[in-house]
Amino acid sequence: MQLSGKRVLVTGGAGLVGSQMVEDLVEDNDVVVADDLSNGIRSSIPDDAEFVQADLTDESQVTDVITSELDAVFHFAAADKYVNTDDPRPQFEENGEMTYNILERMDEVGVTNFVFTSSSTVYGEAPRPTPEDYAPLEPISIYGSAKLSEEALLSTFAHSYDFTVWNFRFANIVGPRFGAGVVPDFVEKLDESPDLLTILGNGLQEKSYMHVTECTEAIRYVVENADDEMNTYNLGTKTTTSVNAIADIVADVMGLDPEYEYTGGDRGWTGDVPKMRLSIEKLSALGWQPDQSSDEAVRRATEQLVEKLE
Incomplete structure (x- = not known):
């Protein structure tokens, strides 16, 4: 269509x-x-x-x-x-x-x-x-x-x-909007408390x-x-980003060096899937694939959110 x-x-x-x-x-x-x-x-x-x-x-x-x-x-x-x-x-x-x-x-x-x-x-x-x-x-x-x-x-x-x-x-999916999701959560937490970031789970969850x-x-x-x-x-993307890596990206964009504390376990919440990466071979075969890696998408979204804060 x-x-x-x-x-x-x-x-x-x-x-x-x-x-x-x-x-x-x-x-x-x-x-x-x-x-x-x-x-x-x-x-x-x-x-x-x-x-x-x-x-x-x-x-x-x-x-x-x-x-x-x-x-x-x-x-x-x-x-x-x-x-x-x-x-x-x-x-x-x-x-x-x-x-x-x-x-x-x-x-x-x-x-x-x-x-x-x-x-x-x-x-x-x-x-x-x-x-x-x-x-x-x-x-x-x-x-x-x-x-x-x-x-x-x-x-x-x-x-x-x-x-x-x-x-x-x-x-x-990440972008320039506050609300649910790990990226806006970390930005808001560090804006409020720049020296300490509480991370749900163990930080090793890894997704696209x-x-x-x-x-x-x-x-x-x-x-x-x-x-x-x-x-x-x-x-999705062909790459993944761990929760710890997201914390590092957010801290870097915000110019901070916080300590991390963890709530423990391998899930951030009930039903959380710790590891996720989708195959996008079918999408690629149709003729489209993303330009940005998972890390790049997280960084771009973080920069947009921080700009909103400023």
């Missing part, structure tokens, strides 16, 4: 990835953003996009934002994986409810192009680098379970209801980090060049 001259809806368009996707699309498309602003920031949405504040777990509000005039829906809204870790049930229910509501309404009005942001967490603790066809998928977090159940819905609508689905399993601008560039490329019923692609 060529993304030019289209009318598209971006859910979660006030979030880190959503707002960057809107910025990419709005130059040559008519873009509507639907976000309840529970995690998103209104000022992140480009002025050229139409904004509707909507709770997508509410069927009546979904009916209002999804109409037959749309050419595609980019569903980026999600109950974040760092939210409600002590009470994960709403996270699972809200993610599934939003996705089913949207798919059902799209089918009613005849809109069949669906772009979805899934997660590397669907793989659980899989061998690295993990390809898209790795099985069995055994997530260890509620967030991963929610994303996997949503992917099952997408498969059903692709194969039984004539949808075209682009499903993206993300590595860790991708800058948000390359993430959305890859999404657009795949949507425009992959045309199967169900198109599933990993998005």
Whole structure:
């Protein structure tokens, strides 16, 4: 599907990835953003996009934002994986409810192009680098379970209801935004206490980090060049960065030399996968690969966050 001259809806368009996707699309498309602003920031949405504040777990509000005039829906809204870790049930229910509501309404009005942001967490603790066809998928977090159940819905609508689905399993996406995630967490902690940094786990967790601008560039490329019923692609980098290395990068950018203290264990939180690197061979074979390494993405995001502090 060529993304030019289209009318598209971006859910979660006030979030880190959503707002960057809107910025990419709005130059040559008519873009509507639907976000309840529970995690998103209104000022992140480009002025050229139409904004509707909507709770997508509410069927009546979904009916209002999804109409037959749309050419595609980019569903980026999600109950974040760092939210409600002590009470994960709403996270699972809200993610599934939003996705089913949207798919059902799209089918009613005849809109069949669906772009979805899934997660590397669907793989659980899989061998690295993990390809898209790795099985069995055994997530260890509620967030991963929610994303996997949503992917099952997408498969059903692709194969039984004539949808075209682009499903993206993300590595860790970083960029110029404070909120959840290890990079903004470290920047905020060191800004408040420059001499000591508390690190969740043992600091040896090692994952792939991708800058948000390359993430959305890859999404657009795949949507425009992959045309199967169900198109599933990993998005990430070929390299990884440890939590200790992230701490070193953040400290270096901020011109600090803090001591590190650790909470212990090999997981930062319940369901955290200590080691993650996705295979991006399928993405490369389609003709796109990232320019930045994992370390470079972390450093660029850190520089952007520090600039915001200043």
